[in-house]
Amino acid sequence: MTACLSGCLSGCSPSLLDGVGPVGRDDAHIFLDALAIMLVIVVPTILLALWVAWRYRAGNANAVYLPHWSYSGRIEAVTWSIPILTILFIGGVIWIGSYRLDPFRPLPGPAPIEVQVVSLDWKWLFIYPGEGIATVNELVVPAGRPVHFSITSASVFNVFFVPRLGSMIYAMPGMVSQLHLQADRPVELFGQSSHFSGDGFSDMHFAVKSVDPAHYAAWLAAARRGPALDRPMYDALARQSGNLPVLAFGRVDPGLFHAVAMQQVPPAPGPQPGSIAHGGREAGGRH
Amino acid sequence: MFGKLTWSAIPFDQPIPLITSIVLILVILGVLALVTVRGWWGMLWREWITSVDHKRIGIMYGLLGVVMLVRGFADAVMMRSQQAFAVGAHRGYLAPEHYDQIFSAHGTIMIFFAAMPLVIGFMNFVTPLQLGVRDVAFPTLNSVSFWLTASGALLVNISLFVGEFARTGWLPYPPLSESAYSPGVGVDYYLWAIQISGIGTLMTGINFVTTVLKLRCPGMSYLRMPMFCWTTLASSLLIVAVFPILSATLAMLSLDRVFGWHYFTSDAGGNPMMFMNLIWAWGHPEVYILVLPAFGIFSEVFSTFSGKPLFGYRSMVAATLFICIVAMMTWLHHFFTMGSGPAVNTAFGISTSVIAVGTGVKIYNWIFTMYGGRVRMTVPMLWSLGFIFTFVIGGMTGVLLAVPPADFLVHNSMFLVAHFHNVIVGGVVFALFAGLDYWFPKAFGFRLHEGWGKAAFWLAFIGFWVTFVPLYWLGMLGMTRRLQHVWIPEWGPLLDWSLAGVAILVAGAAAQVIMLVVSIRQRDRRRDTTGDPWDGRSLEWATPSPPPFFNFAQLPDVEGEEAYWTIKLRALESQRLDPEPHYQAVEMPVNSAVGFFTAFFATVTGFSLIWHIWWLAGLGLLGAFVGFVFFAWRDVHEFHVPAEEVARADRARRAARTALLGERGAEAAAS
Ligand code: HEM
Ligand SMILES: [Cu+2]
Numbered sequence: 001m002t003a004c005l006s007g008c009l010s011g012c013s014p015s016l017l018d019g020v021g022p023v024g025r026d027d028a029h030i031f032l033d034a035l036a037i038m039l040v041i042v043v044p045t046i047l048l049a050l051w052v053a054w055r056y057r058a059g060n061a062n063a064v065y066l067p068h069w070s071y072s073g074r075i076e077a078v079t080w081s082i083p084i085l086t087i088l089f090i091g092g093v094i095w096i097g098s099y100r101l102d103p104f105r106p107l108p109g110p111a112p113i114e115v116q117v118v119s120l121d122w123k124w125l126f127i128y129p130g131e132g133i134a135t136v137n138e139l140v141v142p143a144g145r146p147v148h149f150s151i152t153s154a155s156v157f158n159v160f161f162v163p164r165l166g167s168m169i170y171a172m173p174g175m176v177s178q179l180h181l182q183a184d185r186p187v188e189l190f191g192q193s194s195h196f197s198g199d200g201f202s203d204m205h206f207a208v209k210s211v212d213p214a215h216y217a218a219w220l221a222a223a224r225r226g227p228a229l230d231r232p233m234y235d236a237l238a239r240q241s242g243n244l245p246v247l248a249f250g251r252v253d254p255g256l257f258h259a260v261a262m263q264q265v266p267p268a269p270g271p272q273p274g275s276i277a278h279g280g281r282e283a284g285g286r287h
Numbered sequence: 288m289f290g291k292l293t294w295s296a297i298p299f300d301q302p303i304p305l306i307t308s309i310v311l312i313l314v315i316l317g318v319l320a321l322v323t324v325r326g327w328w329g330m331l332w333r334e335w336i337t338s339v340d341h342k343r344i345g346i347m348y349g350l351l352g353v354v355m356l357v358r359g360f361a362d363a364v365m366m367r368s369q370q371a372f373a374v375g376a377h378r379g380y381l382a383p384e385h386y387d388q389i390f391s392a393h394g395t396i397m398i399f400f401a402a403m404p405l406v407i408g409f410m411n412f413v414t415p416l417q418l419g420v421r422d423v424a425f426p427t428l429n430s431v432s433f434w435l436t437a438s439g440a441l442l443v444n445i446s447l448f449v450g451e452f453a454r455t456g457w458l459p460y461p462p463l464s465e466s467a468y469s470p471g472v473g474v475d476y477y478l479w480a481i482q483i484s485g486i487g488t489l490m491t492g493i494n495f496v497t498t499v500l501k502l503r504c505p506g507m508s509y510l511r512m513p514m515f516c517w518t519t520l521a522s523s524l525l526i527v528a529v530f531p532i533l534s535a536t537l538a539m540l541s542l543d544r545v546f547g548w549h550y551f552t553s554d555a556g557g558n559p560m561m562f563m564n565l566i567w568a569w570g571h572p573e574v575y576i577l578v579l580p581a582f583g584i585f586s587e588v589f590s591t592f593s594g595k596p597l598f599g600y601r602s603m604v605a606a607t608l609f610i611c612i613v614a615m616m617t618w619l620h621h622f623f624t625m626g627s628g629p630a631v632n633t634a635f636g637i638s639t640s641v642i643a644v645g646t647g648v649k650i651y652n653w654i655f656t657m658y659g660g661r662v663r664m665t666v667p668m669l670w671s672l673g674f675i676f677t678f679v680i681g682g683m684t685g686v687l688l689a690v691p692p693a694d695f696l697v698h699n700s701m702f703l704v705a706h707f708h709n710v711i712v713g714g715v716v717f718a719l720f721a722g723l724d725y726w727f728p729k730a731f732g733f734r735l736h737e738g739w740g741k742a743a744f745w746l747a748f749i750g751f752w753v754t755f756v757p758l759y760w761l762g763m764l765g766m767t768r769r770l771q772h773v774w775i776p777e778w779g780p781l782l783d784w785s786l787a788g789v790a791i792l793v794a795g796a797a798a799q800v801i802m803l804v805v806s807i808r809q810r811d812r813r814r815d816t817t818g819d820p821w822d823g824r825s826l827e828w829a830t831p832s833p834p835p836f837f838n839f840a841q842l843p844d845v846e847g848e849e850a851y852w853t854i855k856l857r858a859l860e861s862q863r864l865d866p867e868p869h870y871q872a873v874e875m876p877v878n879s880a881v882g883f884f885t886a887f888f889a890t891v892t893g894f895s896l897i898w899h900i901w902w903l904a905g906l907g908l909l910g911a912f913v914g915f916v917f918f919a920w921r922d923v924h925e926f927h928v929p930a931e932e933v934a935r936a937d938r939a940r941r942a943a944r945t946a947l948l949g950e951r952g953a954e955a956a957a958s
Contacts, residue, residue, distance in 0.1 A: 013777040015763045016696045031693040038683040041647075049654050049675045056593070058661040066659030070596040075655060079599070083647030087640045094636035094690050098629040101692040156463040157559065159624060159699060163765030167695035170625045172560070173462060173553035177626045194624075194699045196456055196769040198463060199383040205774060263554055270468040 016163050020189070020210070021182040022107060023166030030097045037089050041082060103167045104178045112146040112180065115139070116257035119151075119158035119171040119193065121240040121268055122200030127257050133223040136237065136247040137206040142216040143186045149179040152261040154238055155268035159194035162208050168194050176261050183210035200242030207246065226250040231265075238268040290899035291472065296450045303385070308448035337878040339426035340836050344433050345412030346730060351437055352405035352719075358444070359401050360796065362393035364789055367754070371786040373772035374779040386771040387454035388473065392443065394457025395477060398573070399484055400440040402711070405719045406580045407436075407491055410519045412730060414495065416827035416834065417513045419504030419843045419850065424497035425490075426876040427918070432487040432494065434886030439484025442893050446476040450897070453477040456769065458566050459540065461551035461559040466544045472897050478541050479893035485534050492526025495519055504826075506845030510604070513825040513850075514590075514597055517604050518583030521611040525572045525579075528615065533569040536562065545899075560625065567618035574711070575614040579607060581718030582649060585671050588721050589653045591821050592668045593660030596849055599652040606645040606652075613642050623691045624698045632691040639689035643682055650675060665821070666740035670721035673748045677713025681706060684759070702762025705755045712751055720744070720799075728820045732832045733813040739802035746795030754788030757781040817947045818940065824852040831940045837875055837928055840937035841868040862952055864941055870934040874925045884914040 017032065019025035056063045106112065116127040127134040139162070141147050151160050153171040161168035165181045171193075183189075186209075193204040211219065227233070229249035234256065259265045298304045322328060335343055365381065366389055373379030381389065415423055423429050446452040453473040455464045464474045499520040503512070539550040540562065549557035590597040597603060619627065619635035653675065662668065684706040687693050697703060720743070728734045761781050766773065773782065806813060818831040826843055827834075829851045847853040858864050892907030894900075 013764055013775065016765055017763065027692045027696050030690060031687060031696060034687050034690045034693055035683075038686055042679050042683045045647075045650060045654075046676055046679055049650075049657075049672065049679075052654050052657045053662055053672055056657055056660050056662045058663045063661075064659060065594070065661055067595055069659045070598050070600065070656075072655075075651075076599050076602050079602070079648050079651035079655075080644070082651070083644040086647075087637075087644055090640050090686060090690065091637045094640065095633045097690060097692040098633040098636060101695065102629045103626060103695070104628070156468055157460060161765075161767070163696075167692070168624050168698060169695075170622070172625075190765075190775070192765070192767055194767045196387075196463075196699075198468065199387060199454065201769065202383065202771045202774075267462075267467075267554060271470060 014164065018164055019166060020164045020187050021166060021184050023101065023181050024164050025166075026101055027166050030093060030101070034090060034093055037086060037093070041086050101167060103169050103180065105180060106148065107146040107180045107182055109146055109182070112148040113141060115141070115147055115149050117149050117151040117160055117171065118257065118260055119153040119155070119160070119197070119204075120238055121155045121198060121270070122193075122204045122242040123237065123244045124160075124191070124193075124204065124206050125154075125237060127252055128220075129254055129257070131220055131223075132251060132254070133220065133226070134229050134249040134252040135223065137244055138209070138246040138248075139191060139206060140209045140211060140216065140219050141183060142213050143183050143210045146180055146182045149181065150257065150261075151177040151179060152257070154260050154265070155270065156197045157195050158197050158204065160191070161194040162189055162191040164189050165191075165208070170195065173267055174261070174263050186211050186215075198240075200240065203242035223248040224250045228252070229256070234265070240268075240271060288900075290895070290901070292449075292898040292900065296472075297448065301385075303381075304447050311444075311447075333878065336883050337430070337880045339422070339430050339876050339879055341411045341415050341423050341426065341429060342730065342834065342836075344429050345408045345410075347433055348404045348408030348411060348436070349723075351433075351440060352401050352403075352408055355396050355400040355404065355440055357796075359393050359397040360792075362389050362396070364793065365389055366393065367782075367786050367789045370770065370773060371779075371782040374782060375774065375776040378772050381771070383771045384451075384454065387769075388452045390769055391453045391456050391473075391477070392446075395453070395481070396440075396443060398457060398577075399481060400436070400443065402577050402715050402719075403484075403488065404436055404440075406522070406577055406715070407432075407488070409515075409584065409719070409722050409726070410491075410495055410522070410580060413726060413827060414498065414516055414519045415502070416729075416830060416838060417516050417825045418499065418502060419507055419826045419839060419845065420498075420502045421838045421842075421873070422876060423494050424502055425494050427879045427881060428490050429494055430879060430882035431885055432491040432882075434882040435487030435490075435889055436484045438886040438890045438893065439480040439482075439487070441890055442476060442480040442483070442897075445894065446473070450476065458570065460566075461540065461543070461557075461562050462553045464540060464544075465552050466547070467552075474544065475541075475897040478537050478544075479897055482534060482537055482541075483889045483893050485530055485537075488526060489530040489534070492523040492530060495523035496527055499523070504839075504842040504845060506843075507850065510601070511845055511848050511850065513583075514586035514600070514603055514607075515580070515583035515825075517607050518579040518586075521607045522576045522579045525576045525611055525614065529569045529572040529576075532565055533573075536565040536569070563622055563625070564618065567621045568615075570621070571618045572614045574707075575610060577715045578710070579610065581715045582607070584718040584722040584725070585653060585674060586656075587825065588667045588671045588725055589656045591725075591823050592663045592665055592671075593657045594663075594822070595656060595660040596824070596852075597652070598655035598658070599648075600848060602648060603652055606648045610642055610645040613638060613645070617642065620689055620694070623694045629691075636689050636691050640686050643686055646682060650679060665724075666735070666737060666744060667721040667725040669741060669744045670717045670724070673744060674713055674717040674721070677717065677748075677751065678710060681709030681713050684709060697762050699768055700762035701758040701766045701768060704768050705758035705762060708751075708755055708758075717747075720747070725821070726827075728815040729818075729827055729830075729832050729834070731810075732815060733806065733810040734815055734820060735806045736802050736809070736813075739798055739805055743795050743798035743802055746791055746798055750788050750791030750793075750795050752788070753791055754785050757785040757788070816943055818943060819855075819947065824849045826850045829854065831936075831943065835936045837873045837933065840870060840873075840933045840940075858944070858948055859951060862948060864944055864948070867938075867941065870930045870937065872930045873928040873933055875928055877923060877926050879918065879921075881914055881918040885911050888914065 017028040019028045114129050118125040123137055125136055126139050151171045153173045158171040159168050160171050169177045169179045189208040191206045191208045226248040228251040369379040369381045450472045453459055459474050462468055499516055542548045543550050549555040551557050551559050551562040553559055586597055617639040620639045623632050724735050724740055815832040819828040888907045888910035892904050895903035
């Protein structure tokens, strides 16, 4: 059923229901379960409403007119029970689903890859602490291995979201969110911010590549040849800019993520006088 | 001298806002000139601006709401066309700095200055009439509330021409809305506009809680009140409970912005998550503040046009109060994805879906109200049936969003945008149009054109679905909200489809305008001479259309659940009206300009706080205080309407009713 519905939904571009890993698939499953439960009651209710309105239309001489009929204990018992029963089912789905798909919960299987995510105005920085490399606007992960994301923001709120991999979660300054995802097979996806973060927000999308282990090793080797992500470079990244090309850094300070999350590195500066986003707004500003 | 205000605040180099502003200013000047030429100022001042009559205030709220609905709709047309044009490599015609203001203004205007005034307008016009009383508990306060709301709306619209509006969405989440990331005046416009109108709304809430609890006519016990009065009470209780949270939260954000404090900053001990909790502790109840009176309108419509009492009245009351309480316990569903942990998410997911029980019961009760009835397919009835269809589907997608793992996929997506428009357009806006058609004859004395009304319904209904189905779909493809441009070319066709839907909606809006124009031109033919055009069941239909300013010559004495229906049946059976009462003089509150003055000074104060013109803010506050002192010193609060005038009005009403009695009696005999 999942495959069928997502097939119909997607047209030419694949939908959220077409998960490529365990989390994406389970989220989609729960979505469809809840939808099915609701449809069982919603469709008959709509049909009943339309039928009653048509059957008791003023012009219909065949319908009885009961001008005083306005109470029936039995019907009331049913009208309260139907929604209560439905919500009991949905409540079960909510309860079980919330625990099973808690984003903080590690996935079973091999040891996860660690990726640290920093949202900046308006780009994403991915640090691979185990490998000592970092990228901007490109996330590469080996297929079949769980990935543990630690997520923070260097400026305002964002949401880290790779649609077909599964759950999204907020990137917040001064805090670290945890997320566990996994792609089962090599595939090219996109990721984005799902929370508005200012004028450059529309450009806050990034490429996501799930690759087989050989490709992953090759990619790591290539990334290692990149320049170092030092403080001046980080400060340049932290300034507002959008539409950056993919960048790879071969060396990165292992403490950088922690320093950003704990705000030992000062938060990103936001709009500066003279930048487009700033637009001379102290003195009035513009539409 | 003028704080941050300089000539560069006027968008001389930006054609779209500049031309819009100039056209708006010309229209306003034109209206003012017309009023002057026709010599209407005295009449406007005496009968409208200073009026404390709940019916007049209700109509002014309605007018404000409709004008703002048009403004918000224009923003929606711009957003939908921008997104349809800005696909792939294209960037559309609205730069991000501009587009971000448009969606922020659209949401803010639609919620605070279109939906709220329209809902409160109906509460004003209808509730005292249905309760069988002559005014609200605090008539002058009511006028102050209205003018403060208008003041907020004015400030939002001034931002089009002087400065800029917020680019932070309809709820300004920090840290983005803090001065570090939004140094301009946009967020300040938002904050002060909402602060000022919010005070007006809070006073409306207090006024209507008191009115319903304290001012019912003899015999109108709680369980005899029409459903609309119950929903007015529930909605007003929610206003009193949650609007203070809104004021406090926005005040804290203002302190952060003006004095550099740290309630919600991400550093120095501030906590932006606190803002999200507080704003939604107001924000979720807010949607029920809007939708409960909408449910009230539908209850009146279903019962009247089915020719039957509301099915399961007590159940409906229980469901309303149930929703009212549970609405305050669900706010966290707006940020399941913030990582609160499974226990918290489970609790709020379940509390959210529990609300659907109350709503579900209501839907069934409306269906069973039609069951065994004689359903007249009038315009209000069409909106109500369209509502059931639309709202049930919107409720379904809402329950999906209440399931945390499902929300993890579609939070903040176009799916969410489609969901809340599904409930807010299908629930609130459809109710407002139903109510407009239903109570229009009562307010203005003539009926609206039925054909154009039906055309407007079908265009809005079809247009709605054509616009929003593609948005659900885009949400399922992963498209997030608030995008100025869309980088995935495959999404283009769906955005075009949605734009086509907006074209149908524009046609629907045009049909509404034509309906009004045609009806006004034919008003002499369309007069409602009876006061009871729909064969109504509650007390507003016992008055002439339009009702005299004192509503009732003698307060009715209610027997039974359907006050007017009982009186009507008795008259029909005996073929005559109850005996003429002994008319007495009536005391009515005198007009007052205090509302207008307070709002004038509130606008001045708000504007100067936005631009940091401190001396002017001080003057504005002083002016408002002086107005208040003048009002407090007033000696005469009421005036007498002589018994003869009351008698004259009521005898005319009785003559019309007697004629109607003859007609209805003949009809009954014939059938
Ligand atoms: C039927 C005509 C309407 C259309 C075509 C429309 C369209 C839109 C669009 C395109 C967005 C922005 C989605 C995005 O950011 O990607 C939006 C946002 C919004 N709309 Fe509407 N809308 C309509 C009516 C309404 C009404 C009647 C209300 C409320 C009473 C409303 C309340 C909102 C709110 C609160 C937002 C969120 C604004 C934000 O992102 O901060 N809309 N609407
Ligand atoms: Cu909510």
